[in-house]
Amino acid sequence: MTVTARPADTRRSVGSVTRVDGPLVEIRGLDGVSMSELLHLGPHDLLAEVVSLTGSSVSAQAYEYTGGLRPGDPVVRLDHPLSARLGPGLLGGVFDGLLRPLDDAGTWLEPGQQEAGGDPSRMWEWTPDVVRGSRVTDGDVLGHVIEGSLEHRVMVPVGVSGSVTDVRAAGSVNGADKVARVDGVPVGLGHWWPVRRPRPAAERREAAVPLQTGQRVVDVLFPLARGSSAAVPGGFGTGKTMLLQQIAKWCDADVIVYVGCGERGNEMADVLDDLRSIVDPRTGGRLMDRTVIVANTSNMPMMAREASIYAAVTVAEYYRDMGYDAVVIADSTSRWAEALREFASRTGALPAEEGYPASLASALAAFYERAGRVRTLGGADGSVTIIGAVSPQGGDLTEPVTAHTERFVRTLWTLDRDLAYARHYPAVSWVGSFSRDADVLAAWHAGRGDSGWARQRARVVSLLGSADRLAELAELMGVGALPGHERMVLLGGRLVREGLLQQSALSAVDAWCGPERSAALLTATLDVLDACQAAVARGIPAASVEEVDFTPVLRAREEAAGEGDESRHAIARARDLVLAEVEALG
């Protein structure tokens, strides 16, 4: 199929419904239909996708509520697979799982009422970047329009190359206008792309540049590279959504695609409100201007959850192809897996682990594999980073979705229920998390003259481990039975946890923490710990050191705002205050 334009709705074949069981619909009389083709069911044109063909019987999964659909209702072929309309107008928008705009839809979502695609009458300011006669190949930039604070590049469609036979002069164009003609093929601002097919790139490159998330526990302990993938497993109430929303707001990517997949409506409203009101410190625009939201809340049709994940990653790949760093945040991939399971069970597929279909692992692997840093077809450097939440049933981290996801991601931020109960947020466990990007990112930091990054990280990891071990010991024997230097390790663990790792998403000051302030807090914490160890080594009783008021270093994260000298000095002052107290012990 060609992907430059959506094939016309020819409605040449009409079949009829024979069986309806929730989202599973069986149809007869659709000759020549192919797998994954889209259908319209019944009088309300409910959207459905072909999932199996047996003889003359066709099974389809409906993307909408099928209440009232009856045997004998007509079915029409749409002749194309599930596709997303890519083009300017995505940024700042809110879409459902099939990428249909929700901004224009009514208060109550009725089945079969929405149309795909953006508003074609919206005007854009077009600037050509090629001249007539230029030789171009697919992925090359023909020109651009300004979308929010981003230069939205219009590229030669995949599979097209040759000379530019026509290009429109600079000026206003609308979403339906053609802006160029390459080798006779007209090119508009937007095009359709089948969401289940990854968009091609010239080559994959090593992910070696950090994505600064603004969350200290991530950036310091378990960093993520651009083009890498991360999963966030955690039971309910451990703060998955909060952590993901913080990253969506503050990470330093160019484009964020946030998918609310089978999650709460109020949370979507909340994140929308925040993104629309918070100013992006890098561009001065609103954070929403760099964000695409795909909202398929838990009460919206279940099968659209399954599509929403692919629609989102397709949008991210599209911006990657323009040479941007895009991040897909999917909350939650477990709801997507459950949609797979529910449908598999309705079709009578043999269940594998816990009722999930046997294809679960490969589906997860294929999804996370769409992350990557690439050289685009047009020769630019772009990336798609995928961060997926996992909601393990019963908090059981051995359940299939969690267990398989762990195998396919580069970084894992496991959220711990005990930490969350103790209101330690973000509740990222230092025991259950990993970052396979840490080494390559250490090299990146070293390359920029910061060879201490890896050393400090290693020290914090080992300190937290020792503190945990000693805390268990102390619970058995009482803290008084530990030697002074070990009591200082316990104290150090507390300072790191409370002064460095805890970070309140609600704080006006500390919701976001840049690399400089992170480093300053880390250094201050370790300096105080060194002083305490030195004091104990001088013979000062551990109990006296523990009685010192450490509040200034613990609260420094709340009281020194932003990047720059002012906050660095404030943190240093807090540290000196505590150091002086420790010195004064003798």
Place this chain on the structure above:
Amino acid sequence: MTTGLAWPRVERLGAAELRGPLLVMSGVSGVGWDEFARIRTPEGPDRHGLVLAVDRDLAVVEVLEGTEGLRPEDTRVSFDGAPLRIPVGESWLGRTCNGRGEPVDGGPPVMGDRLVPVAGLPINPVRRQPPAEPVLTGISAIDALTTLVRGQKLPVFSVAGLPHLELATQVAAQASVGGEPFSVVFAGMGLTHPDADAVRDALEERSAGDELVLLVNTADDPVIERILTPRIALTVAEHLAFELGRHVLVVMADMTSYCEAVREVSAARGEIPGRRAYPGYLYSDLASLYERCGRIRGMPGSVTLVPVLTMPGGDITHPVPDLTGYITEGQIVLSNEVDARGVYPPIDPLGSLSRLMRRGAGAGRTRDDHLDVAAQLLAALAHAQQVRSLADLVGERALGATDRLYLRFEEAFYRDLVDQRKDEARDLGDTLDRGWTALSVLPRRELSMLDTAQIAAHYSPAEGSS
């Protein structure tokens, strides 16, 4: 449901199959999925059903009242031609009905302005207004630590034998939204008769004031009808809230009984069982109920949801509390340990959480110091519990001086703040002051979450503890 429905279209005699709560009709045409059906027998009242699947001329119907006593040959079924709809309107207020919405208070059938499908429609997430104002319950542990917010869904997780129904009823009886129009819809599922009577008595005043809709399916009522009860309750509530502009609190108890009815239907259909034999779609099914709460931009009302559920065997990882917890915005957990202290309500503050509290409480909503006090109380309590387990091992005398104060704080916390009478409605100011009383047991240096101004205004340590 006998009220205001369109006259049935076609009636067919003779069922092809009866199995558990299911009835299979053959030779029917033009029946749609999820359609409403009524079943007539020579003896006994009419029964009602929902179409679970259609396959050519076969329709599978789940019978709400159960299939007991039905004979295939003389069972007549007629289909309504549409999913179930009920009348909505203010006429529901002050009424008491069974789990199918039929009055049991001796009054006439409930009539309404128009018919609305009970399945409901999803609210466009873009049109949702983030919940931001509190519903005050007069219960200190809830108002102070897990503030309920208008438009929120906040379940009560309990264990058999604990007073969760009393707590839910107390919330329903005392809740207020600062003088704006307020209603309570109480949906009881699988309640025992004494429980149902207790609920009715406790909510008498609300009912008399035309602020209450009571739907009760008792433990001896048909099990499958529970599948309908919450849907009717929510449909009535949505209309009261989003068309009549009222703030509506919906209490649904006990959701575990509801889920058992869903499981029973799934088993009868021979579906592949998921965890603990609950169907794989339980999450979506629960979400289709819980997600119906909220606020809508530009409309005055709200639907707030308090589902109550008992965790079988006290297991929070059981599918019902687990899936509920993934959908709701927090949870209020009752615990045997707190109950054993003789404290009512026996809320476990550390296991409980209100995710929307940060928007619904604090400056401009409740009191300036509210969020910080709550955070500090919980942090101190978490530490106190660690100290308590240490003290159990090494003895209280081996603890440091500060840690011993934490034990005193824990006692003060439950005694002064949490514990209250079942008919006691506490003002929020009183509640927060009680929180400060408990915190004042601790030395000032331990209160790292409170700023200097708050400490100056409220902290009043007893002699010798600072």
